[in-house]
Amino acid sequence: MRLLFLGIGFWVQAQPPKLVIGIVVDQMRADYLRRFVGPKSRGLGRLLQEGIVYWNCHYPYFPTYTGPGHASLYTGATPAYHGIVANDWWERALGRTWYCVEDTTVHPVGTDSPKGKRSPRTLLATTLADELRYACRFRNKTLGIALKDRSAILPIGRSGTLALWFDPQKGMWITSSYYRDSLPAWVVRFNAQRYPDSLLRVPWTLAKGHACSDESPYEGTLPTETSPTFPHQPKDYTALLYTPAGNWLTLELARHAIQAESLGRGPCPDFLSISLSSPDLVGHLFGTESCEIEDLYRKLDKDLADFLAYLSRRFKPGEVVLFLTADHGAAPTPEVLAQQGFSAGRYPEKELRARAEAFLRTTLSLPETTEVFAAFLNQNFYFSRRLSPGQRREAALRLKEWLLEQPNVLAAYTFAELAGPGSSTYTFSRVQAGYLPARSGDVVVIYAPGWIEGDYPTGTTHGSIWTYDTHVPLVWWGLLPWSRAVYQPVRITQVVPTLAFWLGVPLPSAATDAPLPEVLDAAFSP
Template sequence: MKKVFMTLCAAFALGLFPAKAAPQTAGVARPKLVVGIVVDQMRWDYLYRYYDRYGEGGFKRLLSEGFNCENTQLDYVPTVTAIGHTCIYTGSVPSIHGIAGNDFIFRHTGKKTYCTDDETVSSVGCDNAAGKMSPRNLLVTTVGDELHLATNFRAKVISVSLKDRASILPGGHTADGAYWFDSKTGRWITSTYYRNELPAWLVKFNATDPARRLMEQDWNTLYPLDTYVQSTADDTPYETPFEKGGKATFPVRTSKLLKTDGYGVIRETPYGNTMTLQVASEALTNEELGQDDITDLLAVSLSSTDYVGHRFGPNAVETEDTYLRLDKDLAAFLNLLDEKVGAGNYTVFLTADHAAAHNVRFLADRKVPAGAWDAAAEEAALDSLVAADFHVEDGVQAVMNYQVFLNRAKLQAAGADFHEVKQAVIRHLRSHDEVMYAVDLEEAGTAPLPAPVRERVINGYNNKRSGDIQVVLNPGWYDAEDRGAQGTTHGVWCPYDAHIPLIFMGWGVRQGETTRAVRMTDIAATVSALLHMQMPSGCVGTPVSEALK
């Protein structure tokens, strides 16, 4: 008996009878699929502005079945698309994740770059440069990257959007597929960063010429025009017409615009969202997302709401109609998730990358303080100032992202005192009535700013990719870019740009709402907590614990 006992002990010591392995992924309760839906430029109040016109299966379903974070704010500036999508899926801010704008300047080289440009890769699905993109400028991991790491890369991560940056940045470094729309060819494409050819299902989808099919329908209102009482009259000076000298009124002859302006016009109609959800549906089905015990991720960004908003503004009939059509498309997509994955087997969250201001002329006509700032004109004025006072030509490299980028190389070559130049520019900016603050970004931590504004400035400042001076305009003011006083834009700290919707629904989510302060950085932290996995590497957010069961 003693010999048997000793033999067994030796066997265990040698690992001949290994102990039962600790449960891995199979032992962790997770949904089959997480779906992130980002509605580009969706103001929080759109949930309620058009509430009585929504059907039961779209926004209303999310509100009634999900957990609604009513007071979700962006916690950085500038509030633009690339940063918003990055923040949602990383839980991080520009000072850490490195995406300092849609465009930014590398300080060590002085080179201006688009956020996802990558000359080392090639287009897949088209013969032009639209696919020369990747996430290589992103310095941290995303929820999708962490899901791959947590599942030993058995999960699938797919991302789709009309905009390249709104597909690439949410997908992260390890996405199995990121797809976006090429306006020149009307096809959905990718880059060799991900794969060398399009998947068969996307080739088949492209072969149907989906943009043409939708645009040939033209765009008229879903309902009689006189029922759009939440919007201004159809013909107003606050909107940008498609055709020079024309009117921004219904019907919109998209079939004609297709012939004159090409496929890209679909971006500025609700059909762009319809097509994006069609691609998402094809990916859901053909990639077999949510069909096994390993959680998958589908990131969907709906960009047409942003293009429509920029062209027409928040008070236009076109904007209202776009959201009413999106509501129907969302309902159909949620029904497809129920059918393919099963109600209760997936978790979805809906949010926005930023919101938008009211049109400045619309506000001014109603005696509300507002105005249009011209960053290009300011850049020229500052350049002249530096040339006159310091004898340096082209001393200002750019004014963008509400920041001034000084040309360090030229200032240094001319022997100009960088600090003195910076202070002269700040004094000039502060002399403008519309400029509330002009802040030396290297001293933002001690700048005499209201705490919420200072925090956003600090979070948005990346010392290798941001400018030298932050411009904080008065509320109601924005950089009108090339649109003049038509349409709208976004980019500042104010609630109209920073207050976004955030709703979680489905597996592991309670029904309810909160009005406490939630930050965009909390989204990735909450999804990570839901999935019992590590947060992304630069995450500074906190889980919305009351939303989780």
């Protein structure tokens, strides 16, 4: 969308791009742009050479998980306002965990698996895709594609045309009746090609020229293997997603979607969200220092090169704009850091919960049979409903004091503090930005840098407020024939306001952040 000064006292606004594409690389740290991009790269390297690169982009809240990350990126808001406070949270009224895109009122489409019972109904705020649909009076299309259901569903909001995700039991792409009662014919044809079956016959081998070491006691193994070393031979669809094949499958489906749905050919701009989930699975299993993560990104670079080349052939300059980012980063493998003398480790959360419960029973003079916690997840303590409101308040204060005395605990906050006035301190402001009283816990604990949640015995994870989890790449492509680097700190919640102003559509309902001036300057410059 460019502005031309005609010399008669006003500006004339040209047409916006016909197609907006957002690519999220799940668990991609910002430093991966430098670590894994070779001098001849035409994928990530092309984006760096032809894009506006924000080298200091961060997620401004806790916890940094996949569900909140996708929701925050596309609503322009934090979990306190869009409601996706984690991938799973404790639903007090039901007395069980609730998955962020779970919906028992819909039925699977393309499968009989319960993985098809999904929708965006827990999302409280509108997304850019929603506002684009509204502004175009629902004449355009907005699609979400990802191996993970939440990564396909949340970006396109409640009015999305179609979300597609992968069923590892069937080896097929599926959706739910929230979107339609049957799969589009082109998806049926794509599934009939049985690409996953073909990919299962190809081992994942390590390319030459890597600087990594392919054997570490801190790496996990594929579900069907006993060794973490190359070559890897997945035996089922679940294991296949832990290889570069998952990225290829996702981008190939995206290319078919562009053609079959004629995206970018309608009366209003269309929107396509692509989330690449395999990097997250590989990072969790093998860790950030592994040969697997390095080789996966080298192969992803080639897949992105093919996808960018396809877009350049199909669209004219200015018809498509693309941005690439991540939903969160990842912590270095803690044992690797600890070996070098850093303070790092896997926090013993089961032990922490048991000790905290024993402490509160003693402090509050509760019977041994009294259930104190209903749940402890996402570093959130949820008190049992058997405690009275007064007991909850007292327990929260006592638990906070106790937690602050524990090793490698940096901060703890009660529900009364987080539901009250804000604060400019780094830790409190991040936790409060991700806190929604109805879905978050009664006390939130923050571990010291280097200490990760203890559910993963190997590899790594994410979720903290520290920069290894918050710092992500952000690259805009399709605006300039040259590159531009920006080093000032920016927030991921600035992406959507930028696109809203560029496309001339309303801001999403909870988006209050500022747009990125460098992008708008490039979009509106003569």
